[in-house]
Amino acid sequence: MAKAPILTPQADDFPRWYQDLINKAELADNGPVRGTMVIRPYGYGLWERMQQEMDARIKDAGASNAYFPLFIPQSYLTREAEHVEGFAPELAVVTHGGGKELEEPVVVRPTSETIINDYFSKWVQSYRDLPLLINQWANVVRWEMRPRVFLRTTEFLWQEGHTAHATYEDAREYAAYIHKEVYADFMINVLGIDVVLGRKTPKERFAGAINTLTLEGMMGDGKALQMGTSHELGQNFAKAFNTSYLSKDGKQELVWQTSWGSSTRMVGGLIMSHGDDNGLRVPPRLAPVQAVVLAIKGDDAVIAKVREIGDQLKAAGIRVQVDDRTDTPFGRRAVDWELKGVPVRIEVGPRDLENGTAMLARRIPGGKEPVRIDELVGMLPKVLEEDQALLLAQSRERRESRTSDVKTIEEAAEAAVAGGWARIRWADLGPEGEAKLAEQAVTVRCLVSEDGSVPESDDAPGAIAIVARAY
Amino acid sequence: MAKAPILTPQADDFPRWYQDLINKAELADNGPVRGTMVIRPYGYGLWERMQQEMDARIKDAGASNAYFPLFIPQSYLTREAEHVEGFAPELAVVTHGGGKELEEPVVVRPTSETIINDYFSKWVQSYRDLPLLINQWANVVRWEMRPRVFLRTTEFLWQEGHTAHATYEDAREYAAYIHKEVYADFMINVLGIDVVLGRKTPKERFAGAINTLTLEGMMGDGKALQMGTSHELGQNFAKAFNTSYLSKDGKQELVWQTSWGSSTRMVGGLIMSHGDDNGLRVPPRLAPVQAVVLAIKGDDAVIAKVREIGDQLKAAGIRVQVDDRTDTPFGRRAVDWELKGVPVRIEVGPRDLENGTAMLARRIPGGKEPVRIDELVGMLPKVLEEDQALLLAQSRERRESRTSDVKTIEEAAEAAVAGGWARIRWADLGPEGEAKLAEQAVTVRCLVSEDGSVPESDDAPGAIAIVARAY
Ligand SMILES: [Zn+2]
Numbered sequence: 001m002a003k004a005p006i007l008t009p010q011a012d013d014f015p016r017w018y019q020d021l022i023n024k025a026e027l028a029d030n031g032p033v034r035g036t037m038v039i040r041p042y043g044y045g046l047w048e049r050m051q052q053e054m055d056a057r058i059k060d061a062g063a064s065n066a067y068f069p070l071f072i073p074q075s076y077l078t079r080e081a082e083h084v085e086g087f088a089p090e091l092a093v094v095t096h097g098g099g100k101e102l103e104e105p106v107v108v109r110p111t112s113e114t115i116i117n118d119y120f121s122k123w124v125q126s127y128r129d130l131p132l133l134i135n136q137w138a139n140v141v142r143w144e145m146r147p148r149v150f151l152r153t154t155e156f157l158w159q160e161g162h163t164a165h166a167t168y169e170d171a172r173e174y175a176a177y178i179h180k181e182v183y184a185d186f187m188i189n190v191l192g193i194d195v196v197l198g199r200k201t202p203k204e205r206f207a208g209a210i211n212t213l214t215l216e217g218m219m220g221d222g223k224a225l226q227m228g229t230s231h232e233l234g235q236n237f238a239k240a241f242n243t244s245y246l247s248k249d250g251k252q253e254l255v256w257q258t259s260w261g262s263s264t265r266m267v268g269g270l271i272m273s274h275g276d277d278n279g280l281r282v283p284p285r286l287a288p289v290q291a292v293v294l295a296i297k298g299d300d301a302v303i304a305k306v307r308e309i310g311d312q313l314k315a316a317g318i319r320v321q322v323d324d325r326t327d328t329p330f331g332r333r334a335v336d337w338e339l340k341g342v343p344v345r346i347e348v349g350p351r352d353l354e355n356g357t358a359m360l361a362r363r364i365p366g367g368k369e370p371v372r373i374d375e376l377v378g379m380l381p382k383v384l385e386e387d388q389a390l391l392l393a394q395s396r397e398r399r400e401s402r403t404s405d406v407k408t409i410e411e412a413a414e415a416a417v418a419g420g421w422a423r424i425r426w427a428d429l430g431p432e433g434e435a436k437l438a439e440q441a442v443t444v445r446c447l448v449s450e451d452g453s454v455p456e457s458d459d460a461p462g463a464i465a466i467v468a469r470a471y
Numbered sequence: 472m473a474k475a476p477i478l479t480p481q482a483d484d485f486p487r488w489y490q491d492l493i494n495k496a497e498l499a500d501n502g503p504v505r506g507t508m509v510i511r512p513y514g515y516g517l518w519e520r521m522q523q524e525m526d527a528r529i530k531d532a533g534a535s536n537a538y539f540p541l542f543i544p545q546s547y548l549t550r551e552a553e554h555v556e557g558f559a560p561e562l563a564v565v566t567h568g569g570g571k572e573l574e575e576p577v578v579v580r581p582t583s584e585t586i587i588n589d590y591f592s593k594w595v596q597s598y599r600d601l602p603l604l605i606n607q608w609a610n611v612v613r614w615e616m617r618p619r620v621f622l623r624t625t626e627f628l629w630q631e632g633h634t635a636h637a638t639y640e641d642a643r644e645y646a647a648y649i650h651k652e653v654y655a656d657f658m659i660n661v662l663g664i665d666v667v668l669g670r671k672t673p674k675e676r677f678a679g680a681i682n683t684l685t686l687e688g689m690m691g692d693g694k695a696l697q698m699g700t701s702h703e704l705g706q707n708f709a710k711a712f713n714t715s716y717l718s719k720d721g722k723q724e725l726v727w728q729t730s731w732g733s734s735t736r737m738v739g740g741l742i743m744s745h746g747d748d749n750g751l752r753v754p755p756r757l758a759p760v761q762a763v764v765l766a767i768k769g770d771d772a773v774i775a776k777v778r779e780i781g782d783q784l785k786a787a788g789i790r791v792q793v794d795d796r797t798d799t800p801f802g803r804r805a806v807d808w809e810l811k812g813v814p815v816r817i818e819v820g821p822r823d824l825e826n827g828t829a830m831l832a833r834r835i836p837g838g839k840e841p842v843r844i845d846e847l848v849g850m851l852p853k854v855l856e857e858d859q860a861l862l863l864a865q866s867r868e869r870r871e872s873r874t875s876d877v878k879t880i881e882e883a884a885e886a887a888v889a890g891g892w893a894r895i896r897w898a899d900l901g902p903e904g905e906a907k908l909a910e911q912a913v914t915v916r917c918l919v920s921e922d923g924s925v926p927e928s929d930d931a932p933g934a935i936a937i938v939a940r941a942y
């Protein structure tokens with residue numbers, strides 16, 4: 001076709017394609033304060049579905065939701081900083097409230113680690129109070145110098161889990177459980193992203209942790225995105241906050257802790273994993289709208305039919321939307337649903353009514369074919385599951401084809417700079433190699449074992465480093 | 472019983488009873504920054520259930536969720552204030568971010584009215600874009616000088632709906648629909664609070680509105696709590712933000728708008744409506760835990776049995792929790808569930824096993840009786856619905872018995888100061904009478920029609936003012 005493309009093609013300029021897609025699919029706008037974003041209804045619908053699926057898994061893991069304040073006293077974060085310029089540059093600081101200058105400035109939470117641990121130290125008294133498993137859905141603020149919508153924003157939405165356990169083993173198992181049964185299960189089976197589960201190197205892990213588990217996804221341009229992390233904190237916070245409990249034997253013991261988080265970044269990961277030059281492609285299990293039923297023309301019989309089909313699909317448990325806005329040209333609406341990545345479009349025109357057929361357009365594999373309307377309810381669940389599987393297969397295929405096994409630091413850097421991942425023995429790379437890669441903005445995303453499992457320690461024999469450029 | 476009461480009795484000191492209950496039932500703690508709160512898991516569970524029920528109704532009303540930034544530029548709220556002391560005292564102001572002083576201070580949203588309207592003016596172009604129906608779940612900050620947990624906190628959680636319509640009638644109908652089908656339906660049928668639906672007087676209505684609809688609940692001490700409001704905004708914001716659309720006839724027209732909100736205040740309303748001297752009583756349709764199955768002793772057979780009962784009730788669709796923490800004395804756990812107001816307790820001890828019975832303790836009507844374990848699944852849904860109805864009946868009974876019809880302003884003030892509501896003809900009160908009542912901290916909560924409907928205008932003939940002290 002000679003028509004100008006709707007989006008900048010991925011191959012021309014991937015970052016620009018990403019921004020175009022977010023604008024045209026009406027996922028988000030920039031906020032008025034630099035680095036903030038307005039998440040528009042369709043974009044927020046994606047996040048809501050992520051929340052639902054994650055929240056169910058978090059509750060199955062035994063954690064309860066709670067809510068801690070947005071405002072954290074300055075003294076929690078730093079005892080030295082005399083003036084607010086002494087704060088870390090990522091912090092937003094409230095200096096005025098109640099119409100006057102505050103005696104002590106207050107920080108807008110960049111994370112709730114400190115405030116939650118302060119309450120843990122009050123709530124945990126006895127072994128009976130353990131494990132204490134808390135999750136919070138909240139907004140957090142980290143002042144962002146180079147913002148990019150969904151990926152790096154001054155304010156973002158996330159969940160942060162914080163837990164306290166009686167033993168090292170229990171905390172360790174829990175961090176691993178969240179990594180695997182909450183995060184990986186959601187990302188692989190719902191988001192359809194073939195994430196790699198691994199362990200961060202000491203350089204890359206969270207400062208307060210003794211072990212950081214990560215999930216890394218390969219994006220459409222071959223770069224990596226860290227999709228979530230689960231930390232073993234050891235007793236670092238327990239010592240700082242004196243969080244201890246009276247054991248069954250009557251001894252006072254420090255707790256062992258974990259923390260874990262994932263955020264609206266995942267929306268960015270979704271876009272960059274599954275999007276193509278025509279827009280987004282949303283995996284059916286996630287999709288807020290799995291099928292849209294379009295009236296091609298504003299004919300009464302057609303409109304009655306699309307509504308009827310909509311009701312039938314809804315009754316069959318499919319998340320469906322009826323598009324009977326025939327004031328707007330059909331072609332424009334079809335392109336819009338394509339941009340938004342709704343898995344299935346069912347298009348009904350006057351001629352279809354006579355035949356009892358509709359056109360079924362599938363966004364994920366592409367293509368269009370006539371189907372019998374009375375077979376839709378029966379066939380759609382199968383079609384949606386096929387499409388779900390296809391996205392995951394494509395994500396795996398990309399990662400496999402763009403990952404190379406290399407032997408030297410130079411080869412690793414080359415592969416990453418060229419837009420792919422490299423696998424290199426950690427014994428051949430090590431902290432010095434890691435520092436060298438950093439000069440080219442290449443990082444070790446994680447360490448994995450040869451059998452694909454997560455190494456049990458920093459120096460587990462045979463560990464392989466996965467090396468890439470990252471968002 | 473000679474035991475000291477667990478809570479300050481309501482009759483001795485209602486505010487203190489309220490605070491005691493919140494502490495002892497572990498609903499919330501004070502946050503470290505004055506006026507903020509930590510919502511603990513059980514308290515947050517109540518809010519989550521409120522969100523679920525409200526969100527479903529909001530979506531049925533056709534609105535979509537979205538998310539707007541926490542930070543609002545100073546210029547949106549005031550064009551005059553030179554220094555941040557010039558801001559309204561309710562505002563929290565961020566002056567530092569990115570490690571330095573901001574060129575323009577940023578306000579933490581006290582409401583999103585301005586920022587949402589700014590985007591509405593961009594998003595609305597044509598009649599095809601209307602109605603635009605948006606809701607947001609978010610935290611907001613209003614610096615609070617006399618905080619009280621859940622009722623008045625510096626930070627609170629809420630939903631705020633904002634809509635734009637093509638016509639006055641459409642906006643008006645939508646505001647009324649939200650008032651009735653979202654808020655009243657939820658508060659009456661889920662919260663079990665017999666709220667009065669009315670119209671605010673010009674003095675009490677939201678400054679930006681041409682009509683404010685309200686829902687007022689009577690609390691246990693006879694005071695009123697405003698549980699939610701739905702505003703017709705007319706074209707006030709449309710003019711300020713120049714939000715206009717191209718009509719079907721090709722004319723540029725201003726939109727008509729509504730906004731509506733409800734918050735974590737409702738948790739305070741729930742406590743003060745249904746709580747008694749033994750703690751909270753949670754209506755079954757809301758309850759995050761509808762039934763708790765308690766093992767009286769740590770006997771293996773007993774523990775197996777409570778888990779089995781828990782599984783059966785769960786399979787029957789009841790929100791159930793098993794309490795087999797037999798490390799903690801049974802009496803203490805029973806008191807704790809009583810404080811938390813879980814509607815039904817099923818208590819199982821070794822002797823019960825032999826008989827195939829359990830003790831069924833009902834928190835709402837009170838009392839305990841043996842029941843056959845194999846009849847539980849069959850009987851509980853009926854028990855829970857009875858208890859739901861009883862709470863609503865008690866709420867209605869309280870309101871009716873503590874509301875008096877009066878003829879003079881003096882009588883109205885007396886009734887309110889004594890801890891009740893008064894009904895007086897608006898024609899006999901009027902704005903002057905309203906001002907007089909204010910001297911005794913008594914307000915007109917709303918205007919209602921004689922038949923209980925909502926007056927259609929400020930001067931609807933026969934309107935009755937409901938007068939009370941309020942939270
Ligand atoms: Zn100042």
Ligand SMILES: [Zn+2]
Nearest residue numbers: 084085567572
């Ligand atoms: Zn300064």
